[in-house]
Amino acid sequence: MIITKELTKKYGDFTALTNLNLHINSGEIYCLLGANGAGKSTTINLLLNYINPTSGQAYINGMDVQKQGRETKKYIAYIPENLMLYPSLTAIENLDYFSGIAGIKLQRKSLEELLSKAGLQSEAFYKPTVAFSKGMRQKVGIAIALAKQAKVLLLDEPTSGLDPKASNEFGHLLLQLQKEGVAILMATHDLFRAKEIATHIGIMKGGILQHEFKASEITLQKLEEVYLQTMNYKELHHD
Ligand SMILES: Nc1ncnc2c1ncn2[C@@H]1O[C@H](COP(=O)(O)OP(=O)(O)OP(=O)(O)O)[C@@H](O)[C@H]1O
Numbered sequence: 001m002i003i004t005k006e007l008t009k010k011y012g013d014f015t016a017l018t019n020l021n022l023h024i025n026s027g028e029i030y031c032l033l034g035a036n037g038a039g040k041s042t043t044i045n046l047l048l049n050y051i052n053p054t055s056g057q058a059y060i061n062g063m064d065v066q067k068q069g070r071e072t073k074k075y076i077a078y079i080p081e082n083l084m085l086y087p088s089l090t091a092i093e094n095l096d097y098f099s100g101i102a103g104i105k106l107q108r109k110s111l112e113e114l115l116s117k118a119g120l121q122s123e124a125f126y127k128p129t130v131a132f133s134k135g136m137r138q139k140v141g142i143a144i145a146l147a148k149q150a151k152v153l154l155l156d157e158p159t160s161g162l163d164p165k166a167s168n169e170f171g172h173l174l175l176q177l178q179k180e181g182v183a184i185l186m187a188t189h190d191l192f193r194a195k196e197i198a199t200h201i202g203i204m205k206g207g208i209l210q211h212e213f214k215a216s217e218i219t220l221q222k223l224e225e226v227y228l229q230t231m232n233y234k235e236l237h238h239d
Helices: 040-047 069-073 091-101 108-117 134-148 164-179 191-197 220-230
Strands: 002-011 014-024 029-033 055-060 076-079 152-156 183-188 200-205 208-214
Touching (some): 002 040, 014 040, 014 183, 029 164, 029 191, 040 055, 040 152, 040 183, 076 134, 091 108, 091 134, 134 164, 164 183, 183 191, 191 220, 200 220
Parallel strands (some): 029 200, 076 152, 152 183
Antiparallel strands (some): 002 055, 200 208
């Protein structure tokens, strides 16, 4: 479970995030939309305890992120826009290494099963990741999350730059994790993918959460309309 209470981050006079209240339960996928600079990465960095809030609290599985940072890390898997893997190591070696850091030692067979579950083709298991596409690296990231048995998954624009097939596959992987009870927060610019997989959608602007919807209660068209209005974009009319 992910909870933030009045979470606020200031950089000098500039407020990057204002009084954010989020509540994401196990088995929910919350997609956070917003233009560049809206405060999405700031939110994720606060949940990861990479930066300190100016005020407010963040909780992961009931634990205060600031007070129990080390403990909360055990429950979190994080997939940034560009997941860093060791390029000269194979997919299996990367998975072994990163799950080892999390204190998990798995046999080769289990590592293979995890990569397979994450959708990586078996031919790629023993290849150095240097030549992996972004989609393939994301799959290794998912396998690491599976190995950790993460209860919370934080994703920062994971589908940007993926082709539609890879993005679709990635969405399906997230739906699998959702079924297993993971609480997922995904910052994204991808309205379509958000509508496809989210249980909840938030629209952020200027560090303020401006709108929140249950994904089942809004159409893609309406979502786009509200998003564009929130960002003060002029809509395109085809007449
Ligand atoms: N270390 C910092 N010092 C000063 N301002 C910062 C710092 N980090 C972020 N900001 C500012 O905070 C605001 C929110 O940034 P953030 O990275 O959270 O936006 P975002 O919604 O993730 O955008 P993007 O889609 O570009 O990733 C931006 O205006 C950014 O310039």
